[in-house]
Amino acid sequence: MVLLPHRPALSPPAGLVARLAAVRPGVGMGAAIGACLPGGVLPVGALHEVGPEDGAEVQQGAVVAGFAARLLARLPQGAGGPLPWLWVAGREDLYAPGLVALGLDPGRLVLACAPDDAATLAAMEAGLRGGAFAAVVAEAGRLSRIAARRLQLACLRHGRMGLVLHRWPYGRAAHAVEEAPSAVTRWRIGGVPSAGPFAPPRWRLALVHARGGVPGEWIVEAGERDAADPVRVVAELADPAAAAQRRGVG
Amino acid sequence: MWLPNWPILRLRRSGAASADVPAATVTSERGQRRLACVCPLAAEAGLRVGQALAEARALVPELEVHEATPEEDDAALARLAEWATRFTPLAAADTPEGLWLDIAGCGHLHGGEEGLCAAIARRLAEVGFPARLAVAGASGAAWALARFASGKAECVLPAGQERAALEGLPIGLLRLDDRSVAALRRVGIRTIGALARLPRGEVSARFGPVPVLRLEQAFGLAEEPIAWPMPVRPWEEIRRFAEPIAAPEDLTRALAWLAGRLARRLEQEGLGARRFVARFSRVDGVVPAIGIATARPVRDGAYVLKLLAGKLETVDPGFGVEMVALAAEARGPLSAAQAALDGKxxxxxxxxxxxxxxxxxxxxxxxxxxxxMGSHVPERAVGRAGPMTEVAWxxxxxxxxxxxxxxxxxxxxxxxxxxDPPLLFRWRGRVHRIRAATGPERIGAEWWRRTPDPxxxxxxxxxxxxxxxxxxxxxxxxFRIGLVGAPRWFVHGVFG
Structure with a gap:
């Protein structure tokens, strides 16, 4: 367990975020979350990990998938027009009509079924290398450091976003996520009670690790379908670095 | 199956010979014109095979004479065998005038073996081929029974009765050449039963191995190799090796050669294929196969090779591979590629x-x-389209x-x-207490479908x-099913 020294979260000067976003394409995450990310955006040519909190979500992977879908729907379009997305998983329970409400066009989604984690990640790499997909999502339990490194290189070389969603089979406990990740960012998301019966759903979103950034933790809410940011921050939970130290994650 | 006088039947069917005049085919034998095949009308008039043509003409002046064409007869017989594959996948020509049909497991489609025989005979009679059929557990027995003159036109022999059925049949029905038959007759063996009662060793010593072999094939004691014609695989390239190969580099090279040839052939026809299957015939008879499928028709040999090479490691060459074959399946049109003009x-x-x-x-x-999909039932609302298909949601x-x-x-x-919605529910060992609920949304069964349980x-x-x-x-x-009595609850999905 490595504890990083406390780094104060500096808020970047006004306009810098926008200028950085122009040179470095990425998914805008809003001001509060963007302040923890280098460049203020979630970079496109990079590998990102999203993991669930404890509970049934570890096996269901619905919240994690929802977060990924909201990110995909806001990817900046390249020169070649709208490219399809690839979603590789071991289970076939992703329900396409549920994606429509999140702003994702299921017609652009190519689904793939792989027998195990190794095949899932290998297929993800093949999908990234072709450059034919705007982004590749893989549902896998364990992501070894070597695999993460290969995937990160493939993302970087082809300028495509890779998302690894941690999800474990039913009846199996989650393994500890490996330390010292090779992914550029690692997120953790779990449900929290929403404001009321018809209120949008809320989650606790934690940026556990960001290369060149600082960790953070927020309570976020689903935005409008065509909002610019995937989530809207409702409350900042704590001083991000202090929160990270409290959890013992660097 | 026996088609007596096949050459003349064939000529009559094609219109070259008239049906109501005695007809015969002739062949030149040692400079003499002799009859090769005589029709029943001519046989009634006293003609027989092997007679000199001049003698036959003297006996039957109106005789219609055709030149014998054995190659064409055999080719027509092979076509008839191909036609007969509608009754059984295994049908082969039995030259000069018969067909082998392996009907094991095919009879039930026509109401038993009798029904199948009747169906084949009826179809053949309709096109003008009176055939004689016999079904038996042994090839030789079926051959003999089909040709036994006083037997029925269709005859089904129950299993295991070959010996009893053939006992009294003449020795000529054993598929022996004329000299063997004459030799056996000379020593007084006139029926198959008489031959069967002799010690096999003595028969072999005196008449050669063929009579014993034919006898055993008639009684079902010996296997008979029949050359079943295999369906052609037109889009397949094959390479055989004088020495078996096993090294992965050699297999790759063989595949590259085959893929190149196949690509050239496909290009000539303006075709591509979406599936390529490579088969490796090993020396020990095992044929491992690997296959690839593509989203669009392709024919580029190097591309196909690249995809196949990824799977080549799953092929165990064993003691060596004698033959490599590459087949292109699921073919479709593929025009020559042209790069976009705008450089996109x-x-x-x-x-x-x-x-x-x-x-x-x-x-x-x-x-x-x-x-x-056009359904409001959630599990039926999504179908699958090909990964290249444009789908509009x-x-x-x-x-x-x-x-x-x-x-x-x-x-x-x-x-x-x-x-009401539930207050709490237990699922997978966890208790979920509900704090907010919206609904209900009622989704009924599709009335236009049969109910799952009537x-x-x-x-x-x-x-x-x-x-x-x-x-x-x-x-x-x-969701809840049933309102009165005991409603049952299910969880159908999780929101993200």
Whole structure:
């Protein structure tokens, strides 16, 4: 367990975020979350990990998938027009009509079924290398450091976003996520009670690790379908670095 | 199956010979014209095979004479065998005037072996080929019974009775050449039974191995090799090796050679294929095969080789591979490629190439695009389209979960009144206390379909869906079946 020294979260000067976003394409995450990310955006040519909190979500992977879908729907379009997305998983329970409400066009989604984690990640790499997909999502339990490194290189070389969603089979406990990740960012998301019966759903979103950034933790809410940011921050939970130290994650 | 006087039958069918005049075919034998085949009318008039043509003409002045063409007769017989594959997959020509049909397991389609025989005979008679059929457990027995003159035109021999049935038949029905038959007759062996009663060793010593072999084939004691014609595989390239090969580099080189040849052939026809199958015939008779499938028709040899090479490591060459074959399946038109004039990258080609790599890795059915289906029942609302297909989804849909469980999972739910959403439910060992719920959304069965279980009333298939949120913030899609009596609750999905 490595504890990083406390780094104060500096808020970047006004306009810098926008200028950085122009040179470095990425998914805008809003001001509060963007302040923890280098460049203020979630970079496109990079590998990102999203993991669930404890509970049934570890096996269901619905919240994690929802977060990924909201990110995909806001990817900046390249020169070649709208490219399809690839979603590789071991289970076939992703329900396409549920994606429509999140702003994702299921017609652009190519689904793939792989027998195990190794095949899932290998297929993800093949999908990234072709450059034919705007982004590749893989549902896998364990992501070894070597695999993460290969995937990160493939993302970087082809300028495509890779998302690894941690999800474990039913009846199996989650393994500890490996330390010292090779992914550029690692997120953790779990449900929290929403404001009321018809209120949008809320989650606790934690940026556990960001290369060149600082960790953070927020309570976020689903935005409008065509909002610019995937989530809207409702409350900042704590001083991000202090929160990270409290959890013992660097 | 016996087609007596096949050459003349064939000529009459083709219109070259008239039906009501005695006819015969002639062949030149040692400078003399002799009859090779005589029709029943001519046989009645006293003609027989082997007679000199001049003598026959003197006996039957109106005799119609045709030149014998054995090659054409055999070719026509092979075509008839191909026609007979509608009755059984194994049909072969038995030159000069018969067919072998292996009808094991085919009889039930025509109401038993008798029915099958009758059907074949009827179809043949319709086109003017009176045939004699016999079914027996041994090839020799069937041959003899079909040709036994006083037998029925269709004859089915029960299994194991070959010996009893053939006992009294003349020795000439044993498929022996004329000299052997004459030799056997000279020593007084006139029936098959008489030959069967002799010690086999003595028969072999005196008449050679053929009579014993034919006898055993007639009694079902010896196997008979019949050359069943195999269906042609026109889009297949084959390479045989004088010495078996085993090294992966050699196999790759062989595949490259085959893929190049296949690509040239496909290009000439303006075709591409979406599936390529490589078969490796090993010296020990095992034929491992690998296959690839592509999203669009392709024919580029190097590309096909690249995809196949990824699977080559799964091929165990054993003690060596004698023959490599590469077949192109699922062919479709593919015009010559032309680069876009505006220099834009061809995203569709990129996508097809990436998909091909993925299909080669994961299998052909493992990639798809979700496609909307015309059904309001959640589990039927999504179908699968090919990964290259453009699918149009509506921009607005009712709120649906992100994960759908098929089938829905039963839960223990507690609801205060039957018509209310549950207060808490237990699922997979966890208790979920509900703090907010919206609904119900009623989804009925599709009335235009048969109900899954006709003994149950239709309202058993009406579901009331609720969107519920538990105290941890997990949001579920649960539904209730049945209102009166004991309602049953299920969780059908989780929202993201």
């Amino acid at each position: 990258p061809d995203t569709a080609a990129d996508l097809a190439a990436t998909l091909d790599t993925l299909i080669a890795r994961l299998g052909e059915g493992a990639l798809w695009r979700p496609a909307p 509506p921009a607005q849909l009712p709120d649906r979960p992100l994960r759908l469980f098929t089938p829905p999972e039963p839960i223990d739910a507690t609801a205060p009144v039957p018509d 003994t149950r009333p239709l309202h058993d298939f009406i579901r009331d869906y609720y969107r519920v949120e538990d105290q941890q913030g997990g949001r579920f899609w649960v």
